[in-house]
Amino acid sequence: xxxxxxxxxxxxxxxxxxxxxxxxxxxxxxxxxxxxxxxxxxxxxxxxxxxxxxxxxxxxxxxxxxxxxxxxxxxxxxxxxxxxxxxxxxxxxxxxxxxxxxxxxxxxxxxxxxxxxxxxxxxxxxxxxxxxxxxxxxxxxxxxxxxxxxxxxxxxxxxxxxxxxxxxxxxxxxxxxxxxxxxxxxxxxxxxxxxxxxxxxxxxxxxxxxxxxxxxxxxxxxxxxxxxxxxxxxxxxxxxxxxxxxxxxxxxxxxxxxxxxxxxxxxxxxxxxxxxxxxxxxxxxxxxxxxxxxxxxxxxxxxxxxxxxxxxxxxxxxxxxxxxxxxxxxxxxxxxxxxxxxxxxxxxxxxxxxxxxxxxxxxxxxxxxxxxxxxxxxxxxxxxxxxxxxxxxxxxxxxxxxxxxxxxxxxxxxxxxxxxxxxxxxxxxxxxxxxxxxxxxxxxxxxxxxxxxxxxxxxxxxxxxxxxxxxxxxxxxxxxxxxxxxxxxxxxxxxxxxxxxxxxxxxxxxxxxxxxxxxxxxxxxxxxxxxxxxxxxxxxxxxxxxxxxxxxxxxxxxxxxxxxxxxxxxxxxxxxxxxxxxxxxxxxxxxxxxxxxxxxxxxxxxxxxxxxxxxxxxxxxxxxxxxxxxxxxxxxxxxxxxxxxxxxxxxxxxxxxxx
Amino acid sequence: xxxxxxxxxxxxxxxxxxxxxxxxxxxxxxxxxxxxxxxxxxxxxxxxxxxxxxxxxxxxxxxxxxxxxxxxxxxxxxxxxxxxxxxxxxxxxxxxxxxxxxxxxxxxxxxxxxxxxxxxxxxxxxxxxxxxxxxxxxxxxxxxxxxxxxxxxxxxxxxxxxxxxxxxxxxxxxxxxxxxxxxxxxxxxxxxxxxxxxxxxxxxxxxxxxxxxxxxxxxxxxxxxxxxxxxxxxxxxxxxxxxxxxxxxxxxxxxxxxxxxxxxxxxxxxxxxxxxxxxxxxxxxxxxx
Numbered sequence: 001x002x003x004x005x006x007x008x009x010x011x012x013x014x015x016x017x018x019x020x021x022x023x024x025x026x027x028x029x030x031x032x033x034x035x036x037x038x039x040x041x042x043x044x045x046x047x048x049x050x051x052x053x054x055x056x057x058x059x060x061x062x063x064x065x066x067x068x069x070x071x072x073x074x075x076x077x078x079x080x081x082x083x084x085x086x087x088x089x090x091x092x093x094x095x096x097x098x099x100x101x102x103x104x105x106x107x108x109x110x111x112x113x114x115x116x117x118x119x120x121x122x123x124x125x126x127x128x129x130x131x132x133x134x135x136x137x138x139x140x141x142x143x144x145x146x147x148x149x150x151x152x153x154x155x156x157x158x159x160x161x162x163x164x165x166x167x168x169x170x171x172x173x174x175x176x177x178x179x180x181x182x183x184x185x186x187x188x189x190x191x192x193x194x195x196x197x198x199x200x201x202x203x204x205x206x207x208x209x210x211x212x213x214x215x216x217x218x219x220x221x222x223x224x225x226x227x228x229x230x231x232x233x234x235x236x237x238x239x240x241x242x243x244x245x246x247x248x249x250x251x252x253x254x255x256x257x258x259x260x261x262x263x264x265x266x267x268x269x270x271x272x273x274x275x276x277x278x279x280x281x282x283x284x285x286x287x288x289x290x291x292x293x294x295x296x297x298x299x300x301x302x303x304x305x306x307x308x309x310x311x312x313x314x315x316x317x318x319x320x321x322x323x324x325x326x327x328x329x330x331x332x333x334x335x336x337x338x339x340x341x342x343x344x345x346x347x348x349x350x351x352x353x354x355x356x357x358x359x360x361x362x363x364x365x366x367x368x369x370x371x372x373x374x375x376x377x378x379x380x381x382x383x384x385x386x387x388x389x390x391x392x393x394x395x396x397x398x399x400x401x402x403x404x405x406x407x408x409x410x411x412x413x414x415x416x417x418x419x420x421x422x423x424x425x426x427x428x429x430x431x432x433x434x435x436x437x438x439x440x441x442x443x444x445x446x447x448x449x450x451x452x453x454x455x456x457x458x459x460x461x462x463x464x465x466x467x468x469x470x471x472x473x474x475x476x477x478x479x480x481x482x483x484x485x486x487x488x489x490x491x492x493x494x495x496x497x498x499x500x501x502x503x504x505x506x507x508x509x510x511x512x513x514x515x516x517x518x519x520x521x522x523x524x525x526x527x528x529x530x531x532x533x534x535x536x537x538x539x540x541x542x543x544x545x546x547x548x549x550x551x552x553x554x555x556x557x558x559x560x561x562x563x564x565x566x567x568x569x570x571x572x573x574x575x576x577x578x579x580x581x582x583x584x585x586x587x588x589x590x591x592x593x594x595x596x597x598x599x600x601x602x603x604x605x606x607x608x609x610x611x612x613x614x615x616x617x618x619x620x621x622x623x624x625x626x627x628x629x630x631x632x633x634x635x636x637x638x639x640x641x642x643x644x645x646x647x648x649x650x651x652x653x654x655x656x657x658x659x
Numbered sequence: 660x661x662x663x664x665x666x667x668x669x670x671x672x673x674x675x676x677x678x679x680x681x682x683x684x685x686x687x688x689x690x691x692x693x694x695x696x697x698x699x700x701x702x703x704x705x706x707x708x709x710x711x712x713x714x715x716x717x718x719x720x721x722x723x724x725x726x727x728x729x730x731x732x733x734x735x736x737x738x739x740x741x742x743x744x745x746x747x748x749x750x751x752x753x754x755x756x757x758x759x760x761x762x763x764x765x766x767x768x769x770x771x772x773x774x775x776x777x778x779x780x781x782x783x784x785x786x787x788x789x790x791x792x793x794x795x796x797x798x799x800x801x802x803x804x805x806x807x808x809x810x811x812x813x814x815x816x817x818x819x820x821x822x823x824x825x826x827x828x829x830x831x832x833x834x835x836x837x838x839x840x841x842x843x844x845x846x847x848x849x850x851x852x853x854x855x856x857x858x859x860x861x862x863x864x865x866x867x868x869x870x871x872x873x874x875x876x877x878x879x880x881x882x883x884x885x886x887x888x889x890x891x892x893x894x895x896x897x898x899x900x901x902x903x904x905x906x907x908x909x910x911x912x913x914x915x916x917x918x919x920x921x922x923x924x925x926x927x928x929x930x931x932x933x934x935x936x937x938x939x940x941x942x943x944x945x946x947x948x
Contacts, residue, residue, distance in 0.1 A: 425770070427722065446757040447750065456749050460806060463797045467944040473797055474937050477790040478929065484789065485782050488760050492767025492778060495723040504722075566747040566806035573750070576737055577757070584729030590719035598720045598771030599860055610770060624770055627779045632922075 002050075002057050006128065008043040009138060009189040012036065017182030021175050029178070030153050036182060037146035040189075044142035047135045048538070054134075054545055056126035056195075064121035068113065071202045074209055078102040078231065081212075085228065089221070094228035101235035108242030109201065112249055122198065124257050129195035132542035136391065137192035137321055140398045145185045145313040147516050151406055152181065152305035154512035158413045159303050163218070173217065180213040181309065188314045192321060197248070197256040201241050204282070204318065208234045211315050214306040215299045226298030233295040237285035237319075244278035251275070262329040263547065276330045277657035280323055280339060281650065287319030287372040289346050290646025296369060300361045304409030307361060311368045312402030317394065320375045324390055327379040328546045334656045337468050340380025342649045344475030346373030349642045351482035355489075356633040358626070359418050360408050363486055364401065367444065370479065371397045371451075374458060377472065381461050384543055385563055388553040389457035391539050392531070396450030399527065400443045403520040407437040410513040420490055420626055425497035430507045434494050436517045443524040445487045448574040450528040453561065455480060457554075460563045493626050499595035500608045531570045532556035598622075669743035676739055680875025681705045687910055694914045709871055715864035720769045727765030728866040732873035734758030739880050745809035748796045748884075755880065756789055759836075762858055762870065763845075769861040777857025781845035783921045787928035788835040791828050794936040798825050799887070801943045808887070817889040819901070821948045826888055828935040830905055831928060836881050839913035844921050882906055 016036040023029055047053075082098040113120055130138075156174050163169040187206035194200040208231060216227035245256055251271050253264060266272040288296035299310060310316060323339070330336045347370045354366035371393065378390030408418070410433055415422055427434040443449040447456075462472050527534055535554055543550040554561050561568040597604040605611040605619055614620040631637070685702035692699025701707075719725060738755040763785065766778030796806060802821055803810040811818065819826060835842040845858045854860075862870055885905050886898035942948040 446760070447753040452753060456747075456753065459749060459793065459797070460800075464801050464944070467941055470937050470940045470944060473794060473940065474790075474933060477793045478933065480793065481786045481789040484756070484760065485786050488764055488782055488785075489767065489779070492764055492775075495721070495764070495768030496770050496775070497722055497768070498770045499719060499721065565800055565804070566749060568747060568750055573741075573754070577734065577754070580733035580737055581726075581730050584733070585726040588725045588729065590717070590722075590725060594717050594719050596718045596720050598769050599773060599855065600771075622770065622772075624772060624775045 002055055003059070005043050005046055005050075006057060006059070006130075006193065008039055009047070009142065010186050010193070012039050012043075013182040013186035013189075017179045017186070020178045020182065029174075033149050033153055033178065033182075036185075037150055040142035040146050040185060044135070044138045047130065047138055053541070054129060054131035056129055058123070058125055058127040061123060063127075064123055067199055067202045068121045071109070071198075071205060072106070074202075074205045075102050075106045077209070078212075078235075082228070085224065089224070092225070092228075094225055094232060097232040098228055098235065101232050101239060105235050105238035105242050108239070108246045112242075112246050113198070116246070116249055122256070124196035124198070124255075126257075127196045127199060128193045129259050130193050131545045132538050133321075133325065133391065133546065134192045136395065136538050136542065137317065138189055140317065140395065141185055141188045141192070141313045144398055144402045144520070145188070145309060147519060148305050148308045148313065148402060148406065149178070149181050149185070151308075151409075151512055151516040152178070152303075154510065155303065155305050155409055155413070162413075162416070168218075168220075173219075176213065177217055177303070180210045180217075181305070184210040184214070184309060184314050188318060191318055195258050197241075197245050197258055200258065201238070201245065204241060204286075205238060207286075207315055207318055208238070211299070211310060214309075215302045217302055217306070220301075223301050226295075226301055229298050230295040233288075233292040234285055236292065237282035240278040240281040240285075244275040244282070247275045247278070248272075258325070262326050265328065266330045266335065267332045272329060273333065273335055273657040274654075276326055277335060277654055279326055280335075280653070283319040283322040284342075284376070284650070285319070286322070287316045287376070288369050289319075289342075289373060289376065290349065290649070291643040293346075293350070293366075293369050293646075297362060297365050300359075300365055304361070304405055304412060307364070308402050308405035308409070311364070311405060312398040316368060316372055317398065320372050320379075320390075320394060323376055323379045324387065324394070325546075327382055327387060327390075328548065331382045335653065336380050336382045337466075338380070338649070338653050338656055340377050340382075340462075340472050341468070341475070342653065343373045343375070343377030343380055344472045344479070345645060345649060346370065347377060348475045348479035348482070349638070349645070351479045351486070352633055353635060353638055353642070354486045355482060356628045356630050356635065356638075357486075358420050358628055358630075360411075360420050360423065360490070361405070361418050363420070363490065364404055364408060367483070367486075368397075368401055370483065371401070374455075374476075374479075377476065378458055378461065381458075381465060381469075381472070383461055383465065384548040384550060384553040385457065386461035387546070387548055388535070388539050388543055388550075389454050389461055391542060392450065392457065392535070393454040395534075396443075396454060396524070396527065399520060399523045400440055400449075400451060403440045403517060403524065404437070404444070406513075406517055406520070407433065407440055410510075410517065411437065413513075414507070420493050424493050424624070425495070427494050428497050428500070428504045431504055432506055432509070432514060433517075436514075436521055438491050438494060439521055440524070441487050441491055443521070443528070445484060448528060448570065448577050449524060450531060453528065453531060453568055453570065456566075456568055457561075457563060460566045463565065489626055496624060498598065498608065498610055499590070529571050529574050532559045532561055535561065665744050669740045672739050672743040673736060676879040677872055677875045680879045681709070683878065683906060684875065690910055691914060694910075705871075709868045712868035712871070713865050717864050717866065719866075720771060720774075720861040723768040724765050724861065725866060727761040727768065728862065728869045731758055731761040731765065732869050732876070734761065735873045735876045735880070739876055742808065742880060742883060745807060745812065747806045748799065748808050749793070749806050751808070752792055752796060755877070756785075758873070759785060759877070762873075766858045766861065771861050773855040773857065773860040777845050777854060777860060780854075780921055781858045783925060784835050784838075784842065784845050787842075787925050788832045788932075791832050791928060791932040791936060794933060794940070795825050795829055795832075798822050798936065798939045798943055801940065811887050812891060815891055817891060817894075817897070819888040821943070822888060822939060824935050824939040824942075826885070828932045828939075829885055830908065831932045833881055833885065833905055834909055834912060835924070835928065837878055837909055837913075839909050841912075841916040841919040842924055843913075843918050844924060878906075 082095040085095045191203035350366045350370035378386040540550040600612040610622040684705040735758040763778040763781035803814040882902040886902040889897040
């Protein structure tokens with residue numbers, strides 16, 4: 001049973017990805033996506049229904065050889081791709097660094113596997129270790145990831161039609177696109193199941209490969225550059241991964257089993273600090289934390305379903321998953337303290353920079369980096385409560401951010417722009433889509449939604465755990481304020497409109513857009529209301545498995561969420577606030593005769609015309625705009641400070657790990 | 660405290676808060692007038708004003724404006740109810756923030772330069788005070804062993820002696836939330852300025868009345884939070900003195916200051932306000948307070 005489930009979760013999407021490269025018929029190919037989605041979703045639910053978590057499972061030894069060969073094949077492919085790029089487009093920083101870092105990542109791995117390991121390939125018992133945390137990840141990957149793939153069927157059709165229309169494209173490149181999308185899902189499932197660090201490193205590389213393939217999909221020079229940037233930045237993490245494996249093997253523990261390493265803990269075995277710091281580095285680069293946040297921003301050039309996938313269910317989640325996974329190992333150390341401060345700094349800086357961004361997808365990207373910083377902050381605080389909050393945020397962020405990117409993509413395909421200024425007043429043209437988008441933004445922002453519940457939890461977790469928590473709290477509160485501003489002003493742009501005669505018409509419903517969006521918003525609502533049962537059924541067990549005392553995290557009497565220091569009456573708040581918002585929204589409609597033009601000192605032209613009368617009775621257009629405070633808070637200004645801060649914090653992290 | 664008693668106090672709070680808020684507004688106008696050498700309107704003028712506003716013909720200048728006027732007051736009243744039920748202080752604040760956000764979002768949903776201007780500035784005000792207010796919950800929780808407001812009542816000791824630094828920071832918040840000079844950047848009392856009426860420019864009649872009412876609730880809630888600093892012991896009435904005293908300081912500061920720029924406000928709030936609370940947290944963590 002378990003071997004077939006593992007096979008379905010990891011291998012099935014990889015096989016269907018390969019099938020995509022072979023078959024031509026469009027209907028059949030869409031069918032393949034639906035089947036893959038169904039299989040992934042069902043198998044992930046079966047994992048949850050397995051009574052006997054955690055599961056230890058080692059596939060037959062021949063798979064070790066497959067992993068070994070495939071791992072070096074991927075590294076060789078990276079070098080091949082970079083060399084090809086040098087030949088085609090000349091030497092650049094990106095392709096040179098790709099080659100250098102691929103070699104640097106390959107060397108420690110090869111030293112370990114061929115020189116140090118007693119036999120090649122080395123088997124680790126168990127190769128796969130599937131506990132509740134893995135299953136939570138598997139559910140996120142399989143359900144949200146699959147929904148994004150289904151949405152992409154329609155999106156890529158529109159996307160290619162548009163590009164053919166512009167003359168940028170002649171033959172469809174969808175097979176390559178869906179090949180990478182599908183193997184991404186399989187590799188992520190493999191990554192969260194792996195206990196052998198060799199397997200983990202392999203799946204880590206596959207996700208890097210898939211990410212590279214998806215970012216460069218449209219093959220404009222900018223896309224190719226950004227893909228290589230993502231590649232080499234993620235390879236920094238791979239170098240760290242390789243070094244960590246060598247160090248762990250040569251340490252007194254003499255193991256590369258993740259569970260064994262984590263259960264030993266750096267407090268008892270200080271030699272584990274450096275490997276943990278290296279693994280965190282790998283996690284940080286994957287999660288696009290400072291100072292390598294630019295790869296995720298560059299990835300915005302890719303088609304929007306790619307962004308949705310990278311930000312919600314794959315790639316960056318692998319980074320924070322790894323940090324949460326190894327968090328019990330560095331509990332109680334200074335390393336943990338610094339990780340909390342680092343996460344807080346990322347949360348604050350990205351929230352401030354996001355205020356200055358006028359491109360919608362970049363705002364979303366900064367918000368992702370910030371929320372991942374918040375998860376890392378929770379991992380660093382490292383109490384049962386904070387880890388529970390971190391896992392919750394991982395779930396809620398995946399739902400809301402996947403949804404927001406899909407909304408952004410659907411809006412983009414109506415207005416053919418990603419600029420927030422072009423979204424002024426689209427609530428009138430696309431009422432349903434805008435309504436869902438605003439709901440999704442509110443789900444990131446305000447009570448009673450899950451993301452806010454996790455902010456509440458993080459604040460309560462960070463209070464009273466030592467003098468250093470003061471700094472973490474300040475970063476957290478300031479970041480929280482800045483977050484509110486960039487969401488609220490964006491919502492304002494959607495709604496900004498003058499009263500027009502006549503009723504607004506609803507946009508035509510597109511099943512693969514609106515349907516998927518409605519499913520995801522339903523998830524955001526249902527999970528927020530049912531946060532207490534969700535906590536009990538999956539999060540509390542994963543805390544216990546990681547060695548935390550779940551009784552010190554949350555208790556859930558009467559469906560409320562009680563932390564040791566506070567209480568969140570989740571469902572009553574949900575009902576009250578929903579009524580407070582929905583009743584006026586649905587019942588109040590201004591009558592046509594109540595409509596007035598906005599105040600222009602009496603110089604308006606007439607109702608429904610956005611013009612005013614200027615000098616010599618000339619009619620002048622009335623324009624409004626958003627605010628971005630670009631001069632003060634823009635990337636150009638702040639990155640000079642933010643990037644060095646990120647580097648300094650990482651250096652301190654390693655200094656702490658070494659001494 | 661029995662559940663029935665708590666629910667009773669929530670009902671009383673919802674009824675009494677606007678009466679207190681309106682009265683304070685009236686006294687505010689009277690005192691301000693006296694400070695400026697004028698006689699000023701009768702003390703219950705704000706009630707006359709609001710009744711008149713409710714009677715006016717509704718007018719709307721943008722699609723979503725109405726919903727946000729209702730949501731503004733509904734959410735702030737919800738926050739007052741949760742406060743009276745002695746819930747988690749952070750939760751009360753989060754609901755209050757959501758309510759406060761409805762005001763700028765409502766302003767931004769009208770295509771009007773003045774309203775947009777005010778909405779943007781309102782968001783910056785929000786950015787200035789939200790972190791201080793959230794952070795202020797931390798020292799209270801550290802002292803009383805948890806975030807529920809009920810804890811403060813069970814604590815047995817007044818908070819002010821240990822948390823006076825936080826209290827000073829909260830006075831900055833109070834000035835911003837009451838839109839008093841030097842922090843009245845999102846809308847001014849006097850319409851003949853570059854802002855016109857800023858964030859409420861496009862609200863009129865009954866909808867303006869709703870917003871005014873919401874402001875009364877908001878002010879009373881904030882004053883109640885200040886009152887929490889001396890709410891137990893034999894001298895419980897000191898909490899009322901403290902709340903009213905803070906309110907009076909605001910009037911005084913308002914009258915001796917001019918409106919300042921948003922960047923000054925943000926620097927002052929994040930610099931002085933946040934540092935003060937952070938210092939207090941640090942002192943508690945180090946066992947000095």
